[in-house]
Amino acid sequence: MKRNRIIANHGSSFVVILCILLFWQASTQIFTIPTWLLPAPTVILTEAVAGWPNYQHHLISTTKLALLGLFIGVSVGLLVAIVLHLLPKVKRAVYPLLILSQNIPIIVLAPLLVIWFGFGVMPKVIVITLVCFFPIVVATLDGLRQTNPELMHYMRMIGASKQQIFLKLEFLHALPAIFSGLKISGTYSVMGAVISEWLGANQGIGVYMTLAQSSFRTDRVFVAIVYIMILCMILFVIIQTLEKTWLKGREKGRMEHE
Amino acid sequence: MKRNRIIANHGSSFVVILCILLFWQASTQIFTIPTWLLPAPTVILTEAVAGWPNYQHHLISTTKLALLGLFIGVSVGLLVAIVLHLLPKVKRAVYPLLILSQNIPIIVLAPLLVIWFGFGVMPKVIVITLVCFFPIVVATLDGLRQTNPELMHYMRMIGASKQQIFLKLEFLHALPAIFSGLKISGTYSVMGAVISEWLGANQGIGVYMTLAQSSFRTDRVFVAIVYIMILCMILFVIIQTLEKTWLKGREKGRMEHE
Amino acid sequence: EGINQTEGMESVSIVLDWTPNTNHTGLYVAEAKGYFEEEGLDVDIILPGESGADQFVASGQADFGISSQQAVTEARIQDIPLVSVAAIIQNNTSGFASPVDKGISSPADYANRTYGGYGAPIESAFLGALMEEENASVDDVEIMNIGNTDFFTAFERDVDFIWIYYGWTGIEAEVRGIELKVQYLNEYSEELDYHTPVITTNERMIKDKSEVIKRFLSAVSKGYQDAITKPEESASLLLDAVPDLDADLVHASQVWLADKYQADAEQWGIQSETVWNNFANWMLNNDLLDEELDIQEAFTNDYLPQ
Amino acid sequence: MSELTVSNIAKSFAKQLVLDDITFTINDGEFVSLLGPSGSGKSTLFHLIGGMYRPDRGAFFLDGKEITGKRGVISYMPQSPSLFPWRNVLSNVILGAEIHRKVDKDKAREMLKKAGLANYENAYPHELSGGMRQRVAFVRALLSPQDFICLDEPFSALDEFTRLDMQTWLLDIWEKNRKSVLFITHSIEEALYLSDRIIVLSSNPAKIKREFDLPFQRPREQSLLLSKDFFEWKRKIYQELEQLKVNS
Amino acid sequence: MSELTVSNIAKSFAKQLVLDDITFTINDGEFVSLLGPSGSGKSTLFHLIGGMYRPDRGAFFLDGKEITGKRGVISYMPQSPSLFPWRNVLSNVILGAEIHRKVDKDKAREMLKKAGLANYENAYPHELSGGMRQRVAFVRALLSPQDFICLDEPFSALDEFTRLDMQTWLLDIWEKNRKSVLFITHSIEEALYLSDRIIVLSSNPAKIKREFDLPFQRPREQSLLLSKDFFEWKRKIYQELEQLKVNS
């Protein structure tokens, strides 16, 4: 059942991707684009299959890193958003700092993080967290701000506490917005993990990719990208499924009216 | 008048930033952290003042690039979101590609862009666009999807066309969400511009920063970061002001109920 | 800190300057053949990421690093406590390269051509130094910043010549069958014949753990001896450690580099005061340094095996 | 001209049958009221006429042309005001006309004045009382250009006097341009005062219980409300509705 | 016990004075109705009692204690149903009780049954008709634990019979536990049938026009609605309201 639905939902995008791949394959052959510049999909596939044992561990390492980072980033993001929402004065003071945090170039932060936290997993998680938490914070804060005023009015009239208003109304009302932020964060988490490997790692797709790049193996670079993309798509689909499950009642409500 | 309001709104964050700076200054002096590792704010300020004529043109160049990229990124993002919203079938096919587009590491894209577009402004704008358009697309699509069903019902009953429903209801209803995405994009645009300068630029904060980094002038690196941050804050404040102006009536509506 | 008591082994770390390549072969050979173990060292080779090794080494986060004479010189001027303890390759193997069909055979031909660089002032100083030898002026060169764009891509677009390390990029061109013309820096100017890359450590190591430095360099030195005498085997060891590298490139590069590591020096790793002086003075004269370098602090041969 | 034929309409939600074989006709220029218990399916019938969703069976015809599932052929006032929060009162009332590109702002202002909202042109919906919002939605429906008007409990939130004003005004407008009106209400008096005909719906599922043709003359005066005849009719319809309750 | 004193309340929005010097008292266990033109300020008065915003002048006292600006002391049914779209009917009706941690699901189910919503426990608000939503909001107010109930036009969207059922049910509950009730309605009959006292508000700004103490005995039978006495009172209040209109 479920698999059929997934195919029905994503079938058309498979078709589009297939078309792109065909077009790509054709162009590389017609214009004889050299492999070092843009390898043909078949070349990438061959290398992906042949090199599997070599990068398997890279893949696992990056996946773990991305998931850990996303989890922490989302938790921190939600927490920050909620705290800021409940304490408007703190929000006004701290919000600009959040924006600033997004503008510290990682190459500058990297040495400091390594110096403070060593070459372990800690500084990498910090980098991913930094990348992931911002979309969650912005989306959640905006979602919380836009609660239905009529329902808010009712809650206030009957004397709901700030906490109750938050839990029973604002948070649930903001859920769609939160998921919107989550989708953005989830998408960034994998790239965040790859970037975080620049902080010095001995394995990971990022490492594999820079190695491939510096030894001019463009086909391997593309194998790395393909895996990054697949990883990212899986994450996205998981988030979307979660969204559909959680917001089921509401979606149905809307559908009926269509 | 207006200036006073800005101070009132942002006063507390100035205080927080000031505290952080003081703490930073104190730590560098107490622990005698060497300048090459983490320069004290005063050192950064001195360099910022002394070096002004040196990096002024870098600043202007990056600002222009960021603005151009943000403008194009936001336009493309809005356009894509709107088209996808109006054509649900296309949406289903293309949406996954958008996510994939966020997972092409720039270092891989760079050679292709250079070959196709040379070292001019074009490939850089493409990079910034790629960074900026995604949050806009996700936020806009989610905003458009969550139109008030009662108003939608009315519009359908009276025979409003798809276009009218979009223009008079969905778009206006999605505006808060769009601004939420715009804030995220705006924040990223400056970093996007800095990153895009890796594609080869003769001036720009990114260039200035990497040169400073490679000649161990950490103070200059931090001057660059400070300017990136200031640039970013200005952009953010502009977007927030736009949001307040456009959504004035509604905000007021909500305020009255508080 | 850093001492692994249980096995009586001392843990040390070394941060590379770039992704692993044939400049680093000696390290991997020493690791693979147990030279480090013989010295009681447990060595952790760390890939650096974007920002290089120097700050990590200087701050003591890592014990050793790979750098270049140029970087150490600039770092010392900024009071960064970085010390070069061995030259991995005696001479400067870098040069300005262009495909043959660009028709560039000497620095005089640079005039009215486009140079693709990364925008550092030192590049135009190098160009100027070479061109002056032939009475040409660097002002006639179009200098274009190509950022991170790689060598082969750059030539596809407008660029005529680029600064490369022959041992890696040049060899890759050979592997691909692209014929290059290269003007090596050290062929035109003695001042530019500096050591690159070099192994660095920090002043704290020198003060507190000079024994460790000695043991480390002794093992590394054996590793590079092997790389000099048995390039094919060493290349294979490097590939075993880093299988993601391209095998053809590594082997070819290793063979090319074998006689460059030590070159005409009396021993691998030896650094020459003249070389350090020449280059520092050249930089100073070209306004690339704010003050004079104290050579004695910048490098030492004291820890090389006798 | 606009004559609506509702033919054998059936509609269910999930397993629950809501409308069962509803058939009636509203002649050109006729004013027909729909009475029936809460939850019987009156609003649902409106949504079906308006084309929001398709009936499970049956069809609608306007002037002989099938309009089943077609939108925009009726002017409509929903049961809840459904005002646009970012539009002020004036731009809310012209929305229906705007969609069909027939905006007349002066007429809109005049209408608002008649509805007792003269000073509220620039107010936003959240600044209005419940009854005021309802009047705005009413004016919006009146300003829409279609010839067939469906009003869903338009005066439920108004006090008796404002309500009477609105009723009289509606009759006035209707006398002048004789659009056909289908009118949902819970007030028997209101239905009697305004309509040519009253259709009583049963519930669970809704069927047409009975139709009453009213004999009162036009134009109607407010004095009608106090007449004995009126009182008799009121009792008659009251009893009809009472029966519904007993049966269920 | 719960006795509400409204003392010299004034409130304006922007420049417009809405409530002007309103003073009255609702005794413990009393049922008082508020009548007045649409837009006069009845809902605003509720919001002030509930503490949504502060009056410009004056104060409220519950059992002698000042409650001006204090929230949660009254149980409240807003003019628009304000149901939570992601809660089904059952969890919507217990919301008021939930806030004060006094949830009794069985009682809620029983109440829903009395309100004719037995089969709709698990339905979501968008699946209900307008009148059904209103009944859900009504049940929610009844299930809230406070001793003072404010109902804002609770039956406006109901047909006459459902309405009568609800009224009778409300009286029934009220007789049993004698909470104090403040009741906004536009139906004079409803006010007469239910209340001990009727307060008539004028409009622009709202002042207390007049108070009527009703002499009808408790418990009240539906037959009261047909009595001559009732009809007399209806006319009396009708005239009072009519005067308001003439004056304005």
Ligand SMILES: Nc1ncnc2c1ncn2[C@@H]1O[C@H](COP(=O)(O)OP(=O)(O)OP(=O)(O)O)[C@@H](O)[C@H]1O
């Ligand atoms: N979207 C829906 N999904 C499921 N059931 C629905 C939906 N819309 C209406 N219903 C059901 O259809 C029935 C009729 O609803 P409708 O709104 O037409 O009643 P109504 O006659 O207008 O009542 P009221 O006078 O209370 O407004 C109700 O039982 C309701 O529960």
Ligand SMILES: Nc1ncnc2c1ncn2[C@@H]1O[C@H](COP(=O)(O)OP(=O)(O)OP(=O)(O)O)[C@@H](O)[C@H]1O
């Ligand atoms: N938030 C607000 N901002 C501005 N004016 C308001 C606001 N709320 C209410 N008003 C005004 O106050 C007056 C009284 O409104 P209120 O809702 O109290 O009327 P009401 O007596 O409940 O009317 P109805 O019977 O129509 O519900 C109206 O003129 C309205 O325009």
Ligand SMILES: [Mg+2]
């Ligand atoms: Mg209805």
Ligand SMILES: [Mg+2]
């Ligand atoms: Mg009201």
